[in-house]
Amino acid sequence: MKQNLFVYNTLTRTKEEFKPLNAPHVGMYVCGPTVYSDAHLGNCRTYISFDLIFRYLTLLGYKVRYVRNITDAGHLEGDADEGEDKISKKAKLSQLEPMEIVQKYTVGFRDVMKILNTLPPSIEPTATGHIIEQIEMVKEILAKGLAYEVNGSVYFDVEKYNQAQDYGILNGRHLEDLLTNTRTLGGQDEKRGKLDFALWIKAKPEHLMQWPSQWGMGFPGWHLECSAMSSKYLGHQFDIHGGGIDLMPTHHTNEIAQNVASCGKNPATYWMHTNMLTVNGTKMSKSLGNSFLPDELFTGNNSILNKPYSPMTVRFFMLQTHYRSTLDFSNDAMEASEKGFRRLMNAYELLDGLKASADTDVDVSAVQTRCYEAMNDDFNSPVLIAELFELSRVVNSVHDGKMQIDATNLELLKQTMHTFIEDVLGLKDEKAANDELPKVMEFIINLRSEAKTNKDYATSDKIRIGLQDIGFQLKDSKEGTTWNKV
Structure with a gap:
């Protein structure tokens, strides 16, 4: 195994030597897609990057458990505990069951990942498959006094949490700065603090995706699912947590708070983020x-x-x-x-x-x-x-x-x-994936070789130039003629 692998840790904002908690075993959790639309290039960039990391760690001899979730519940339009669930909204517009939407876009996402030759994760859990685990985590946080229930919804108390922990540890910002840059709560808002976020949301009667809980019918907050699933499959502490940089300020910040509140431990040693994709600088x-x-x-x-x-x-x-x-x-x-x-x-x-x-x-x-x-x-x-x-x-x-x-x-x-x-x-x-092309090219090269043997150089040159015009280059050597696409 090659030693001295160094990785940049968003949590500490330094490049650190990679030291797994239980070498040669490595736990890696990467936030997966929300399956209400086709995968976009930002998704692809993130998952290709972590595929590279997965492949290299495996090459070094590590036994990697790579967990990448599927978000199929609880992701609201504004990502701010309000609005309609994105999958439910798509289901209503399409007059389909929500899980039909989930199935369609999950299959599409996996197809794109396969086309781009990414390896499948070790485990690919879904939010809807882990409702029990999420409810249990909410109960644990409530028991620690770091959450409160209002009218069937449960919210995380950020300011109370920050009294003993650093809520902004991942992005390096103080709570006072975060509060200053957050909108004032409206008169009808149930939350006590401006930064408080939902762990469990009371469902309206027309909401398509809802489950029973001790607080009534509802559905989990978006941030909760990753905390619950990473803990289930990788334990309270694991090695790498990854995702796009857009997830760092809110989603990953809230994940850390949930995990620390429920079990007293920051879930991951190394937090890694891929950067954004632009088009012509925009x-x-x-x-x-x-x-x-x-x-x-x-x-x-x-x-x-x-x-x-x-x-x-x-x-x-x-x-x-x-x-x-x-x-x-x-x-x-x-x-x-x-x-x-x-x-x-x-x-x-x-x-x-x-x-x-x-x-x-x-x-x-x-x-x-x-x-x-x-x-x-x-x-x-x-x-x-x-x-x-x-x-x-x-x-x-x-x-x-x-x-x-x-x-x-x-x-x-x-x-x-x-x-x-x-x-x-x-x-x-x-x-090489096109089995017929090499056979066709071999046939053409043989025709050209026969023309040269017969001193029919006009035909030989015509074949070479014609292939070059459509993007195929021939290269003659003492071992024979080879070709490539240019």
């Missing part, structure tokens, strides 16, 4: 007309897009930026990623055809070490990709006869590229 937003869905990106069916981009190009594009940095989408950036991905995979395809020499001009172990160092530095995928391009240069040079490599270094080259391209970055050759 925040992605439906209201600005600059948003698009993954399927639109794959098909090109959106006016923002110049062309469609393959799933692996999208994954490669996202991994070229560090997970904590803002990821800015543009057609130019996507086209550059498309070319970079093809260049990397073209070199990867040449590996099996390389021949070892008695001498060597390259020390692959040095580059392999730098690959591990990049990932050990808070999962720095952009630096890792730069090192893989250095190995691609070696592959091309050996293939073209400009560099020699001995058997030991050749085997290490194959091992390193396979490990970091497939096992860690989760990239796969989309060209």
Whole structure:
């Protein structure tokens, strides 16, 4: 196992050496999607980032229990304990049962994750499947005197909690600052304090998703589900809690408060957050007309897009930026990623055809070490990709006869590229996924070879130029002719 992995911890705002509570076992909880609409690119960026983390920890030899929930209840329109449940609203508009909406978008989300080659989590629990656990947690917080019940709803008392704990520990803000920047409670509001949030909400008769409790019919608050499910499957304390940076100020802050109030412990050692996605430097937003869905990106069916981009190009594009940095989408950036991905995979395809020499001009172990160092530095995928391009240069040079490599270094080259391209970055050759294309290209190359043998150079050149015009490049060498998509 490679040691000295360092991760950035939002809780302490420092980069720390990763020390699991019960090595080699690692518990990781990532806030999953609310399944009332199609997955958006921000979701995809977050889950690709944590897929990278899951893959690398597994490579290091850790036994990772990766829990990613499905939010299928309690997520209100304004995320402020008011308004209508998003899934119920969608169900009414569509004249469907709420769980039909849940099923449709859960399947759609999983399909997109599979297309983007993310590994499934170890456990994928749902909020509706853990109502009992959530009710029990509310009872525990009430028993500690840190919540109160009003007319069938239960609220968390933030100011009372803050007397003994630091409510703003995750975002580094004092309670006084948070209170100053929070709206004044209306005369009809049941909450005692401006920052108090719902643990359990009394359901109106027309509310579609409600359950019985000792406080009456109702449904859980959005923040409660993650506290209950992470505790159930990972214990009161575990290693990593992750999600998008938009969840940090409220959702994750409230999760910590709930967990500490119920059991006296901050749930996670390391809090990790992915940054936002922008489009041409502007925040992605439906209201600005600059948003698009993954399927639109794959098909090109959106006016923002110049062309469609393959799933692996999208994954490669996202991994070229560090997970904590803002990821800015543009057609130019996507086209550059498309070319970079093809260049990397073209070199990867040449590996099996390389021949070892008695001498060597390259020390692959040095580059392999730098690959591990990049990932050990808070999962720095952009630096890792730069090192893989250095190995691609070696592959091309050996293939073209400009560099020699001995058997030991050749085997290490194959091992390193396979490990970091497939096992860690989760990239796969989309060209190989089309079983017919290699056969067609082999047939065309053979036709061209026959033309050259017959000294029909006009036909040979016509085939080569014609393929180049539609995006396929032929490369002749003493071992034969190879092809790649450009």
